[in-house]
Amino acid sequence: MKIVAVRRISQGFFLALFLWFCVVSSLGVEVWQLRGWPVSWFLELDPLVALGTILTTRSLYAGLLWALVTVMLTVILGRFFCGWVCPFGTMHHAVGVLGKRSMSVSERIAVNRFHPYQSVKFWILVFLLSAGAGSLLARGIREGFQSGPLLWLAAAVSILLAGVTLVGIWGGKRKVGTVLLGLIGFWTAAGLLFAAEGMIGASLQTGLLDPIPLVYRSVNLVLLPLADSSTHVLSVDQRHYEGAWLIGIIFATALLLNLRVPRFYCRFVCPLGALFGVLSRYALWRIGKSCSDCIQCGLCEADCEGGCEPLGQIRVPDCVLCMNCLDGCKHEVIGYGIQPSASGEIVSPNLSRRSTLLALASGVAVIPAVRLGGQLGSNWNPGLIRPPGALPERDFLKRCIKCGQCMRVCPTNIIHPAGFEAGLEGIWTPILNYRIGSSGCQLNCIACGRICPTAAIRPILLDEKRGVGPYEEIGPIRMGTAFVDHGRCLSWAMDRPCIVCEENCPVSPKAIFAREHFSTVRAGLASVRSVSGGRIELAESPFRPGEFATGDYFLTVRASKGGRRSLILENSEGTITVQGAWEGIVKSGEEVEVQVRLQRPQVDPALCIGCGICEHECPVSGLRAIRVTAENESRSRKGSLLL
Amino acid sequence: MSHSTEGKELSRREFLTRSAKAGAALALAGGVSAWLYDTEGPRAPSAAGTGLVELDDFSVYGLETRMSIVHGADRIQSLDVALKALGGIEVFIKRGDRVLVKVNAAFATPAVLSATTNPDLLAEVCRRCLKAGAASVVVTDNPINDPESCFALTGLREAAQSAGARVILPRAGFFRPTTVSGGSLIKDWPLLYTPFQGVTKLISIAPVKDHNRSGASMIMKNWYGLLGGRRNIFHQDIHNTIKELAMMVKPTLVILDGVTTMMTNGPTGGSLSDLKATNTLIVSTDQVAADAVGGTLLGKAVSDLPFIVKAAEAGVGTADVESLKPVHASAA
Numbered sequence: 001m002k003i004v005a006v007r008r009i010s011q012g013f014f015l016a017l018f019l020w021f022c023v024v025s026s027l028g029v030e031v032w033q034l035r036g037w038p039v040s041w042f043l044e045l046d047p048l049v050a051l052g053t054i055l056t057t058r059s060l061y062a063g064l065l066w067a068l069v070t071v072m073l074t075v076i077l078g079r080f081f082c083g084w085v086c087p088f089g090t091m092h093h094a095v096g097v098l099g100k101r102s103m104s105v106s107e108r109i110a111v112n113r114f115h116p117y118q119s120v121k122f123w124i125l126v127f128l129l130s131a132g133a134g135s136l137l138a139r140g141i142r143e144g145f146q147s148g149p150l151l152w153l154a155a156a157v158s159i160l161l162a163g164v165t166l167v168g169i170w171g172g173k174r175k176v177g178t179v180l181l182g183l184i185g186f187w188t189a190a191g192l193l194f195a196a197e198g199m200i201g202a203s204l205q206t207g208l209l210d211p212i213p214l215v216y217r218s219v220n221l222v223l224l225p226l227a228d229s230s231t232h233v234l235s236v237d238q239r240h241y242e243g244a245w246l247i248g249i250i251f252a253t254a255l256l257l258n259l260r261v262p263r264f265y266c267r268f269v270c271p272l273g274a275l276f277g278v279l280s281r282y283a284l285w286r287i288g289k290s291c292s293d294c295i296q297c298g299l300c301e302a303d304c305e306g307g308c309e310p311l312g313q314i315r316v317p318d319c320v321l322c323m324n325c326l327d328g329c330k331h332e333v334i335g336y337g338i339q340p341s342a343s344g345e346i347v348s349p350n351l352s353r354r355s356t357l358l359a360l361a362s363g364v365a366v367i368p369a370v371r372l373g374g375q376l377g378s379n380w381n382p383g384l385i386r387p388p389g390a391l392p393e394r395d396f397l398k399r400c401i402k403c404g405q406c407m408r409v410c411p412t413n414i415i416h417p418a419g420f421e422a423g424l425e426g427i428w429t430p431i432l433n434y435r436i437g438s439s440g441c442q443l444n445c446i447a448c449g450r451i452c453p454t455a456a457i458r459p460i461l462l463d464e465k466r467g468v469g470p471y472e473e474i475g476p477i478r479m480g481t482a483f484v485d486h487g488r489c490l491s492w493a494m495d496r497p498c499i500v501c502e503e504n505c506p507v508s509p510k511a512i513f514a515r516e517h518f519s520t521v522r523a524g525l526a527s528v529r530s531v532s533g534g535r536i537e538l539a540e541s542p543f544r545p546g547e548f549a550t551g552d553y554f555l556t557v558r559a560s561k562g563g564r565r566s567l568i569l570e571n572s573e574g575t576i577t578v579q580g581a582w583e584g585i586v587k588s589g590e591e592v593e594v595q596v597r598l599q600r601p602q603v604d605p606a607l608c609i610g611c612g613i614c615e616h617e618c619p620v621s622g623l624r625a626i627r628v629t630a631e632n633e634s635r636s637r638k639g640s641l642l643l
Numbered sequence: 644m645s646h647s648t649e650g651k652e653l654s655r656r657e658f659l660t661r662s663a664k665a666g667a668a669l670a671l672a673g674g675v676s677a678w679l680y681d682t683e684g685p686r687a688p689s690a691a692g693t694g695l696v697e698l699d700d701f702s703v704y705g706l707e708t709r710m711s712i713v714h715g716a717d718r719i720q721s722l723d724v725a726l727k728a729l730g731g732i733e734v735f736i737k738r739g740d741r742v743l744v745k746v747n748a749a750f751a752t753p754a755v756l757s758a759t760t761n762p763d764l765l766a767e768v769c770r771r772c773l774k775a776g777a778a779s780v781v782v783t784d785n786p787i788n789d790p791e792s793c794f795a796l797t798g799l800r801e802a803a804q805s806a807g808a809r810v811i812l813p814r815a816g817f818f819r820p821t822t823v824s825g826g827s828l829i830k831d832w833p834l835l836y837t838p839f840q841g842v843t844k845l846i847s848i849a850p851v852k853d854h855n856r857s858g859a860s861m862i863m864k865n866w867y868g869l870l871g872g873r874r875n876i877f878h879q880d881i882h883n884t885i886k887e888l889a890m891m892v893k894p895t896l897v898i899l900d901g902v903t904t905m906m907t908n909g910p911t912g913g914s915l916s917d918l919k920a921t922n923t924l925i926v927s928t929d930q931v932a933a934d935a936v937g938g939t940l941l942g943k944a945v946s947d948l949p950f951i952v953k954a955a956e957a958g959v960g961t962a963d964v965e966s967l968k969p970v971h972a973s974a975a
Contacts, residue, residue, distance in 0.1 A: 050676075059681040071672045075665050198816065282665040338658060392688050399685075455684035464687070474687070635688055637872075643828050643879050 003336075004327045007083060011090040018042055018087035022219045026234045027411040027447065038063075040405055040453040042087065045070045046212040047279075048125075048272045049401055053454050055133040056202040056398035061455050071279060078283040079276040082266055082320035083305060088211035088254075089266055089273075089320070093305060095255050096262030105302050111261055112304040118267050118318055122349045123359040125274035128206045130363030132398070135202040137364065138193040145194055158183055189361075199368040201376075201394070203425045207401035209271050217404035217428065218251035221417060224408075240436045241407060242416040247428070263305050266320060274349070277317030281347050287319055287326075287334065288341030294333045300325035310334060313344040367425065375423040380638060382629035384421045385432040385610065388441060388477045389449040389460040392635045393422075399456035402428035406448035406457055413437035414612065415448060430457070432479065432612065434628060440613030441479065443506045480610030480630040481641060482512070482603050488625035491598040495519050497552045499599040501614035501626045511607035512614060512626075514599035518554060518565070524594035526576075528586045534569070534578045536592065541574035543594075548576065554595045557586055568594070605632055605641045696819040696836050700893040701845035702928060703735055708960075710927035710967050712936055715974030718764045718902050721924035726771070728970035729926060735896050736844055738776030743842040744768060744808065745894075747849045747865045748784040748799050750911055751792035757903045758912045759793070760848045762802035764900055768848060769806035780808035783838040784868040811838040818871040825957070826887035828880060833871035834891075844895040847930070851901040851921070851937045853909030857881045858948045860910045861937040862897045862930045863889040885950035889930055889959040899925040899933045901940040924974075931960030932967055 021039040029035050040063065043049055050067035054060055070081055082089045100108055130137075144150045162183055168176035193200065207213040225239040232238075241247075257264035266273050287310055300310045305322035308315040325334045375381060376393055387406055390396050407415040407430060418431040430448070434440050446465055449457040460477065463469040467476030482501070490496035502512040529537045536555070548568040555578045556565040564585050566578035576594070586592055601614075603626075610628045618624040632641040711728040713721040726732050736742060746760035754762050769780045782803040786793040790812045794800040800810050811817075818833035839845075849865035856878050857864060866888035867874065877884040901923035908917040921940040927933040931954045938948050945951050945962045955962040 054675070054679055057685075058679060060676055060679040061684055062682050065676060065680060068672060068676045072669055075668045075672070279668070282661050282668055284662060284665055391685055395685060458684055458687065460687075637831075640873065640876060643876055 002327060003323045007321075007323055010084045011093065014085045015087045015090045018215070019219070022216070022224060022408070023234065025220065025405070025408045025451070027409070034409065034447075040403075040451060041066065042212050043216065043401070043403055043405070043453040045081075045085070046210065046272060047071050047074075048206050048210045048275050049212070049454065051275070052129065052132050052204045052206040052210075052401070053399055055129060055136055056204050057395075058136070061399075061453075063453060074276050074279045075282060076284050077321070078280040078286060078316065079273065079306070079320045081276060082270075082273050083322040086211060086272075088215035089263070091215070091255060092258050092263045092265055093322070095258035096264075096305070099259035100262060100303070105299070108302040109298045112301050112307050114307050114309045114315060114318065115267070116350065118307060119350045119355070120268050121270050121274040122277070122317075122351045123355060124209060124269060125271040125278075126356055126359035127363040127366075128209065128271055130360045131203050131205045131367050133202070134193075134200040134364040134367060135197070138197040138200045141190050141193045142197055145190075158187065193364075196368065199371065200364065201367045201371055201397070203367045203370075203397045204399060204401060205425060206271060207403060207428070209269060210401065211265070211270050211272050213401045213403035214251070214254075217402065217407075217417065218247055220408040221404050222248040222251060235413070237438065239413050242433060242436065243419050243428075244417070247417065263307070263320070266305070267307050267318065273320070274317075277349055280316055280319070283316065284338055285336055286316060286338075286340065286345065287314055287321070287323075287336055288339060288345065289314075289333050289343050290335055290339070291333060292343040294329075294331060297330070299328040299330065300334050302328055310341070311343070313346050314341050315346045315350070317347070317349045370424040373423060378638075380630075380636075381421055382480075382631055382639070383431075384418070384426075385480050385612070385628060385630050386633070386635065387415055387430050387432065387448040387457050388446070388465055388479055389458040390430070390635055391456060391458065396429070396456050396635075397422075397425060399454040400429045401454055401456075403453065404428070404430075405451045405453065406430050409447045409451045410437075411445060411447065412439045412442060414439075414441060432628075434612030434615040435624070437616070440616045441611040443611065476507070476609050478609045478632055478634045479612075480628045481605050481608045481632040482610065482612075482614050482626050482628050483631075484601050484603060485623075485625045485627065488620050488623065489601065490619065490625065491517075491600045492625075495521060495596055495598065497596065497598055498619065499601060500617050500619060501601050502599070504613050504617045506611060506613055507607055507609060509607065511604050511609070512601050513604065515602050517598045517600050518556070518595040519598055520593045520595050521553070525591055526594070527591050528588055530588055531582050531586060533581050533583065534566070536576045536578065536582055536586070538574045538576065538592075539589075541572075543571055543573055543576075545572045547571065548594055552597050554578075554597060555582075556593050556595050557590070558593075565595070601626065608632070694820060695831065696821050696834065697824070698821075698834070698836075698839060698845075698892055699842075701843070701895045702893050703895060706734065706928065708927075708929045708932075708967050709734075710925070710929060710932055710964070710969035711972060712969050713924045713926075713972045713974050714922050715924070716902065716920065716922050717974060718761055718900065718924060719767050720974040721902065722764065722767055722771075722898070722926070724972050724974045725924055725926040725970075728972055732771045732775050735846075735928075736772050736775040736777050740772075740775075740777045740843045741841050742772045742777045742780045742844045742846060742895075743839060744772075744780060744782045744803075745845065745847045745865065745868065746782055746784050746799055747860075747868065748786040748790075748793045748797055749788070749868065750786065751788040751796045752911070752913065753796060754798045756912045756915070757850050757905055757918050758852065758910065759797040760799060760850060761900055761902075762798035764898070765799055765848055766802040766806040768846060768898065769803055769808040772844075772846070773807050777844070780806075781811050781838055781842070782808050783811040783813070783835065785813040785835050785871060786868060813871070821891070823887045823891045826890060828877065828884050829870075829887045829891065832874075835869045835871060845892070846896045846898065847892075847894050848898045848900065850903070850905065851899060851940050852905040852912070853907055853917075853941060855909070857885060857950060859934070859938055859941050859943060861934045862899050863934050863950060863954060866892050882950040882953055886953040886957055886959070889950075889954040890957055892930075894930060895928070897925075897927055897930045897933050899927070899937045901925060901937055904940045906941065927967075927969075929960035929967060931955050931962055932964045932969070935962045935964050936969075 044063040044066040047067040050064040165176040165180045221241040228234045303324035306318045306320040308318035310325040414437040417428040486492040490498040505512040527539045548571045553568040570577040612628045631639040711725040713725045715721040817837035819836040821834040823829040852860040854860040904921040
């Protein structure tokens with residue numbers, strides 16, 4: 001079997017496996033449902049996830065250890081992941097093949113030629129990683145500054161270097177001037193980092209363009225809901241995701257670009273590919289030519305997926321090991337082995353020191369800039385309700401890779417990709433929406449924290465979520481607090497009995513309780529003509545027959561008359577029948593009042609967990625009359641409501 | 644950074660070098676992974692704070708409780724009489740002391756409205772401290788309105804600076820978490836701590852004011868201005884909070900200014916008609932006793948002000964003023 005056939009089988013297998021994992025991320029115990037399938041495995045294999053979280057948190061969380069396997073294989077074999085495993089890469093590959101069908105060989109050779117902009121992916125990698133590493137850098141600088149010996153050592157080395165270079169410049173050696181400039185640059189940067197440490201955050205932004213989170217969220221939040229809308233196999237009812245259109249457009253654009261340039265994303269954008277490119281520097285096995293004096297037919301480049309120029313000096317960081325060059329070469333000049341290519345090889349990314357530094361500095365600076373809005377401080381967004389067990393916002397942003405696994409697994413479909421609710425850096429991070437979906441956050445569900453590959457949502461136990469057993473003293477996990485909008489609530493503003501929110505409150509004792517209130521209905525005053533037992537005849541006929549016979553209406557007389565209040569059993573236009581006898585309570589000519597018994601909802605903030613079931617059930621269907629905002633959420637003290 | 648090799652036969656040495664580098668990369672990746680491997684994941688944000696701080700005890704060691712109550716319309720004269728009655732400021736401020744004066748700068752309103760510490764009184768206290776040999780005097784508060792505006796409009800900044808003192812405005816980095824030992828409300832809460840670094844003596848100067856929630860804003864309530872964060876949740880249990888504030892701070896001396904008392908519309912005031920000339924200045928080492936006297940200016944007995952009773956029960960001081968044998972004097 002040809003090696004490209006093996007590659008295609010591998011690609012097909014891993015793509016199918018990935019799609020299978022997307023499908024089985026459905027709640028249930030069937031084989032095709034979530035019953036222990038390692039559905040986040042591709043995310044765990046992704047070394048960019050591992051490296052990003054290491055930089056932001058200085059820890060490697062559980063399953064992310066799988067990335068070590070990928071790293072090790074890459075160091076030995078090169079970018080095998082891109083050409084053989086990556087599901088997004090396989091999609092690009094397939095679309096690219098479609099795009100090449102109408103091209104001649106020379107056109108294909110032209111389109112697969114190396115382009116200098118293939119460096120962009122390295123800038124993206126450096127930029128995204130330094131957005132996460134800024135605070136680590138600043139911390140390193142601070143600890144260096146604070147430790148006397150280190151500071152003195154750095155100062156001594158600098159002074160020595162400066163002296164040597166000055167002597168060099170004096171002696172007319174121009175080149176040494178760059179060392180001096182480098183020194184000035186280093187101390188300026190160090191000083192800035194030291195002074196601004198408070199503002200320099202660690203924010204994990206790799207997930208924006210990391211292909212694995214990107215393909216997960218695109219398939220799970222866009223493709224599956226569309227595909228399943230006709231079958232309803234994966235979910236009972238239509239799944240919705242706010243802002244899915246943007247995710248869909250980016251996904252579609254990335255795929256369609258392959259029609260112009262094969263593997264456009266892999267060549268120009270992919271930060272994971274860039275990381276693999278760096279890691280493949282010492283790869284033991286490489287693609288290469290066995291002799292440099294081949295006939296230069298160029299067929300090896302006709303289907304080159306990486307645009308890495310195997311014909312000449314092969315660019316190792318761009319080679320995705322598609323093996324098409326082996327297949328294309330009719331003279332068996334190209335092979336995969338430990339010999340370096342006879343026509344030479346370029347093992348480092350095409351990246352200047354200047355552009356690397358620029359990408360690094362922008363990455364470090366961008367997070368303080370987006371945080372100038374103060375959304376991590378007093379300007380925090382109360383509409384940003386995070387899933388149960390989500391870390392405090394600052395730590396959350398260090399871990400969330402925007403993969404959308406929590407949104408996919410949530411059985412009630414209440415977890416959504418954020419727009420700008422969490423600021424620019426929080427785009428596509430999970431936010432709860434209690435209007436979409438089948439209910440609020442289910443009291444006995446902890447699926448989101450269990451699936452989260454990076455523990456941005458902690459893998460809590462049910463006991464912890466509910467605040468029982470060993471967690472009794474701490475109490476349940478609160479996502480926010482429900483607030484009653486008195487201007488919109490049926491029983492607060494409109495004299496209509498309701499209390500649906502209290503009924504649906506799932507905590508025990510209930511966080512919502514009802515306060516009984518009797519309200520005289522509009523035009524509810526009437527004067528009495530006669531009384532006979534419980535039947536009161538009125539002087540006029542102002543009422544609609546049966547309108548007070550619902551069990552919620554009462555007839556009352558003024559307190560000065562004893563304040564008697566009786567349930568109305570029946571009414572016609574001019575008579576009201578109440579429970580009990582009313583002879584002697586009112587006389588002819590006296591006034592009675594029709595009152596409605598209201599149960600007005602009241603929230604006990606000490607008990608409310610912010611699950612949003614009340615909000616979901618509230619009959620005021622637009623802007624709900626009871627709404628959850630993030631005040632009092634467990635993960636932060638900033639929003640504490642209570643002492 | 645581009646590095647390339649011209650095509651040639653791979654020598655054994657080159658292959659070994661490359662293998663060694665690859666091996667080193669593998670070892671590095673493996674080592675870092677093993678070192679940083681974490682099966683548990685992050686813990687729940689814990690309630691127990693780390694890096695908690697506490698304020699020192701600023702009272703003069705071994706000094707018995709002293710108190711003077713001086714009647715008169717002139718604050719400077721009254722202060723002079725009051726301090727003399729206590730043995731002079733030298734009893735409290737020694738050469739080399741670093742003094743912090745906690746004022747009530749709560750609102751960005753002019754001094755004449757008496758919603759804030761009187762600037763003349765502040766200046767006089769600062770001068771006397773420096774005269775007694777204090778190495779430095781800093782004035783601070785975390786007011787309710789914009790801090791810069793507060794210190795400017797109340798005249799407190801100018802007063803402090805004219806007397807040779809330095810004003811420290813609060814900023815985020817100045818707050819450190821504190822827990823009041825023996826308390827239950829102020830736990831792991833941000834305290835305006837940085838201005839206290841190196842400080843050896845603490846003086847509080849506060850006006851007597853009407854206050855809706857607690858009944859009166861005087862010395863003990865003035866410590867509220869040392870708290871940061873969303874401190875207004877403490878209004879849910881204001882009396883116990885004031886008690887804990889009093890437990891939290893052990894001042895050298897407190898000066899309660901009842902020369903003018905804000906009788907109504909407190910604690911902001913805003914009109915001269917809210918004020919009444921009550922012509923009383925209380926200087927004391929016992930903050931509870933000072934507040935007990937101040938309350939009478941508002942027409943309130945100790946029993947009307949639960950925070951005084953609670954603070955006394957907690958052992959902060961005594962509400963039985965006469966048991967301290969205060970010096971009563973007149974400055975007129």
